[in-house]
Amino acid sequence: MVTLPPGAGTGPLLDVRGLRTYFPVRGGLLHRVVAQVRAVDDVSFTLDQGTTLGLVGESGCGKSTLGRTVLRLRPATAGQILFDGTDLARLSPRELEPWRRRMQLVFQDPYASLSPRRTVGQTLREPLDHHGIGTPTSRRDRVAELLDVVGLSPAVLDRYPHEFSGGQRQRVGIARALAVDPDLIVADEPVSALDVSVQSQVLNLIRRLQVERGIAFLFISHDLAVVQHVSDQVGVMYLGRLVELGPARRVYSTPRHPYTQALLAAVPRVEGSPADRVLLQGEVPSPLRPPPGCAFHARCPRVMEVCRHEAPVLKDVDGPGAGHRVACHLY
Amino acid sequence: MNATALPLPAPRRDSLGARAVRQFRRDRTGMVALAVVLGYLAAAAGVWFGWWATDWGALTGTKWEPASAAHWFGTNIIGQDIFARAIYSTSVAFEVGLVVALAATALGAALGAAAGYFAGSWLDEVLLWFMGVLEAIPFYLFVAAVAFALQDSPWAMQVGMIATFWIGTARLVRGEVMKLRGIEYVEAARAIGLPSPVIIARHVLPNTTHILLVQASIAFVGAIKTEVILSFLGIGIRDGVSWGLMIEESTKEVLAGFYNNFLAASLLMFGLVMAFNTFADALQDALDPRKVG
Amino acid sequence: MAAAPPVLRVRNLTVEFATDAGIVRAVDDVSFDVAGDETVALVGESGCGKTVTGLSLLRLVPEPPGRYAGGSIELAGRDLLALPGEALPAIRGRDVAMIFQEPMTALNPVFTIGTQMADVLRQHRGLSRSKARAEAAAMLAAVNIPDPDRRLDDYPHQLSGGMRQRVMIAMALSCRPRLLVADEPTTALDVTTQAQVLAEFRRLQQEFRTAVILVTHDLGVVAETCTRAIVMYCGSIVESGPTAELFRHPRHPYTRGLLESVPRVRAERLPELPVIPGRVPDPGRLPAGCRFADRCSRVQSRCRDARPPLQPVGAGVPVSVACFNPW
Ligand SMILES: Nc1ncnc2c1ncn2[C@@H]1O[C@H](COP(=O)(O)OP(=O)(O)OP(=O)(O)O)[C@@H](O)[C@H]1O
Ligand SMILES: Nc1ncnc2c1ncn2[C@@H]1O[C@H](COP(=O)(O)OP(=O)(O)OP(=O)(O)O)[C@@H](O)[C@H]1O
Ligand code: SF4
Ligand SMILES: [Mg+2]
Ligand SMILES: [Mg+2]
Numbered sequence: 001m002v003t004l005p006p007g008a009g010t011g012p013l014l015d016v017r018g019l020r021t022y023f024p025v026r027g028g029l030l031h032r033v034v035a036q037v038r039a040v041d042d043v044s045f046t047l048d049q050g051t052t053l054g055l056v057g058e059s060g061c062g063k064s065t066l067g068r069t070v071l072r073l074r075p076a077t078a079g080q081i082l083f084d085g086t087d088l089a090r091l092s093p094r095e096l097e098p099w100r101r102r103m104q105l106v107f108q109d110p111y112a113s114l115s116p117r118r119t120v121g122q123t124l125r126e127p128l129d130h131h132g133i134g135t136p137t138s139r140r141d142r143v144a145e146l147l148d149v150v151g152l153s154p155a156v157l158d159r160y161p162h163e164f165s166g167g168q169r170q171r172v173g174i175a176r177a178l179a180v181d182p183d184l185i186v187a188d189e190p191v192s193a194l195d196v197s198v199q200s201q202v203l204n205l206i207r208r209l210q211v212e213r214g215i216a217f218l219f220i221s222h223d224l225a226v227v228q229h230v231s232d233q234v235g236v237m238y239l240g241r242l243v244e245l246g247p248a249r250r251v252y253s254t255p256r257h258p259y260t261q262a263l264l265a266a267v268p269r270v271e272g273s274p275a276d277r278v279l280l281q282g283e284v285p286s287p288l289r290p291p292p293g294c295a296f297h298a299r300c301p302r303v304m305e306v307c308r309h310e311a312p313v314l315k316d317v318d319g320p321g322a323g324h325r326v327a328c329h330l331y
Numbered sequence: 332m333n334a335t336a337l338p339l340p341a342p343r344r345d346s347l348g349a350r351a352v353r354q355f356r357r358d359r360t361g362m363v364a365l366a367v368v369l370g371y372l373a374a375a376a377g378v379w380f381g382w383w384a385t386d387w388g389a390l391t392g393t394k395w396e397p398a399s400a401a402h403w404f405g406t407n408i409i410g411q412d413i414f415a416r417a418i419y420s421t422s423v424a425f426e427v428g429l430v431v432a433l434a435a436t437a438l439g440a441a442l443g444a445a446a447g448y449f450a451g452s453w454l455d456e457v458l459l460w461f462m463g464v465l466e467a468i469p470f471y472l473f474v475a476a477v478a479f480a481l482q483d484s485p486w487a488m489q490v491g492m493i494a495t496f497w498i499g500t501a502r503l504v505r506g507e508v509m510k511l512r513g514i515e516y517v518e519a520a521r522a523i524g525l526p527s528p529v530i531i532a533r534h535v536l537p538n539t540t541h542i543l544l545v546q547a548s549i550a551f552v553g554a555i556k557t558e559v560i561l562s563f564l565g566i567g568i569r570d571g572v573s574w575g576l577m578i579e580e581s582t583k584e585v586l587a588g589f590y591n592n593f594l595a596a597s598l599l600m601f602g603l604v605m606a607f608n609t610f611a612d613a614l615q616d617a618l619d620p621r622k623v624g
Numbered sequence: 625m626a627a628a629p630p631v632l633r634v635r636n637l638t639v640e641f642a643t644d645a646g647i648v649r650a651v652d653d654v655s656f657d658v659a660g661d662e663t664v665a666l667v668g669e670s671g672c673g674k675t676v677t678g679l680s681l682l683r684l685v686p687e688p689p690g691r692y693a694g695g696s697i698e699l700a701g702r703d704l705l706a707l708p709g710e711a712l713p714a715i716r717g718r719d720v721a722m723i724f725q726e727p728m729t730a731l732n733p734v735f736t737i738g739t740q741m742a743d744v745l746r747q748h749r750g751l752s753r754s755k756a757r758a759e760a761a762a763m764l765a766a767v768n769i770p771d772p773d774r775r776l777d778d779y780p781h782q783l784s785g786g787m788r789q790r791v792m793i794a795m796a797l798s799c800r801p802r803l804l805v806a807d808e809p810t811t812a813l814d815v816t817t818q819a820q821v822l823a824e825f826r827r828l829q830q831e832f833r834t835a836v837i838l839v840t841h842d843l844g845v846v847a848e849t850c851t852r853a854i855v856m857y858c859g860s861i862v863e864s865g866p867t868a869e870l871f872r873h874p875r876h877p878y879t880r881g882l883l884e885s886v887p888r889v890r891a892e893r894l895p896e897l898p899v900i901p902g903r904v905p906d907p908g909r910l911p912a913g914c915r916f917a918d919r920c921s922r923v924q925s926r927c928r929d930a931r932p933p934l935q936p937v938g939a940g941v942p943v944s945v946a947c948f949n950p951w
Contacts, residue, residue, distance in 0.1 A: 058815075059814050104522055109515055115534050118533075195670050196669065196841065197669060197904075198903060200887065200900075203897055207896070224889055228890065229897060267815055267889055268842060268847065269847060270844050271847065280816045
């Protein structure tokens, strides 16, 4: 076995502080940077071992970028990514490599996430071979075990991805992430492309992995119902910033930020929605030119004068013990 | 533990390649073209094994004999057998075509993949600039320059072609790789920690084979046609004989009203180029990922 | 039930595709009516034949590989499947219009919104150029697009996804079709935008009195938008009826399973989501009896021998179900 990077052992598994990811926009004849997309803008949160933080927000609010930056698949512009006490943001690609064993990614598109010309067995062996996990013979057993965990028969080892349904591919993708026995999995819309009946199968699998293997998840989805089902904590993003963060139960029962309230009200419900619900007007502003003050002020039903020029910061509501934080001048 | 195990899908055990083959075999024109190409290949192989056309250089007859049982296509101005020379030239054409196609495609794949995977970096900028420069030089001037620089080398023509033919492939591969590098299985490979060369070789390039096969066939045909023109201009094949040299030879003969040499070389070349192009089109259709995927 | 006479009568519609694996029956003996003031949902999982059914209503299924293997589609008294091909363009857009999931593919990127909308109006309603433009602006205003006069000169890529979908709705409704087929019109949109677009939809349906068929897989959207729902599984209808009744008392085990397994925002999260075990069978290897039998919790031996026909449940309840052992 390879020696893993030492962990501090105390404190949260993941402690993200003031993280920013900006993408330069180049233009003009000289290819100069003419603007910055602030895809992730001053985001801080912590994630304990074996727990799940659900991230929700509208398309383009920076959920995927945040998830990938945490894994250092995108360069962080500023801020710290303390993983077990070590700041990943400051590591070189070479120093980062052993950490790749401890964090993995599961993708949205079950059709694009597996190499079409490699068998399921090859796909699952690759991380084991690369990190030298187990002996070459024990790896075969390990691959079979991984398939078993995600509910697939070991007989599928020699099959190609196109022979599987979307839900089965998604299970292979989860098995690949599990191969290195990670402590953290970033799951970027893992069930969004699946059918309802298969979606619940995969969600139950993810819940089981949390409980049985103590894996922490950063679970990204635009579907609030799905996020509620798997999350201990929920973070709501708007234009690159976290506007509300707290225990899932609290955020869903008593959403505080007007944006969270609007988001929850907009979810179409099987039991029908109240006729008096307030629909959000307008659209998300361009991240190239975020509005001054509170980024949400142009669409906010409860906007006040101060919102137009002063950006609110995340503050505890309901006292520090509740862990419910909101970035809004109302509180 | 497996409360939610899924039943296995229907056993569809054909790989992507098998589907492409099946698709191709349905294409009648493509199959005929393939048969013609294989016929040419057999002719060339016979030459390589020394089975026929061994006396392409010998003076087996007299000047400008008409077609006969002894000389199927007649003889040329100095009494050599035109049929033997044309068949021998087929093997030369295949040699030139294969060498150029393989080398240009390999070079184009490697450099195109590097440029595409690191698109936006200095490496990409340098490669793009280099391709632009090479393309700015008129082709025949370039080959002449290479021929001059390599002095006596019999490979001057091939080097010249390889040095220019890879560019088209590289540009296409670069574009495709730029698409592929953002795709999720490539990102998954990065998340595992694989180094870039391994990712390119294992996860990116294998998914560009449809481009590479088609580009290689274009280079093959291009090389055969270019050989004819370059040899005609006197900067192509130096030793031996080729369709280009035969046509060059025939200019004096055509003026004198003797067409056998010219017709033999140009019709054989035309047949191979046509058949190969048709084959390449059918191949492209069969490999189209929208039909295969 | 709806008092208005049916605008659309589909009887025994069957659509097949020739594929590598043989003939696939994508729509199998489907019959339903839609009245003039109804919004009818077509729901079901991926591949169950919703889109093909929707396309058939405009006779837009690509032929080949597709083929209408039987049945009739009566729109305002005429059987679309019996009409000559030349008669179709005049009907599409005027009598029946369609909206797709990805509006970007339905709008031509090289023409402005205004040009494209005016073209449709001039062709189907014979308006003059200036009248058509004015009408197009009025339609954009009707779908709540701010500053419609300026928007007319925008190209499709200059609009956001939600705006493009509104433009599609405006365009589809501009010729006052009797029937509008909307295939997953809000699936690609955010919930907030979806809520806006669906609200427009409901308002306009009232205003223009257009019959609407809404293809979707989202049961929440069905509950909020549709008066009646048709649930499909493997190319056939398994249950249909008024949305409220269907959701209050799902009778087909598949409808029930679907309703239970869909994740919803709940007061308390469940320890485990209910699932429908297994997966949809391959179209080439359908079971002989009821197609849901392998996944069904109420399966009986006769379910495997014969296919249950779609029958009214009776007792004055306007619901039909195709099940031998309904709830
Ligand atoms: N590689 C990139 N280069 C430039 N801009 C980018 C890049 N990746 C993302 N962005 C921009 O950053 C912002 C956030 O994108 P991101 O993909 O993180 O959003 P998201 O919340 O995941 O959205 P979705 O729900 O649509 O997946 C967007 O405005 C996007 O255009
Ligand atoms: N052009 C085609 N060629 C072959 N088969 C087709 C074609 N179009 C549809 N089918 C088949 O018809 C069946 C029904 O497809 P359809 O698109 O109607 O499903 P759907 O219910 O709209 O699914 P989704 O929710 O994924 O849009 C599927 O099995 C599909 O494979
Ligand atoms: S800060 Fe103001 S504008 Fe922003 S959400 Fe709160 S009330 Fe609305
Ligand atoms: Mg995303
Ligand atoms: Mg569809």
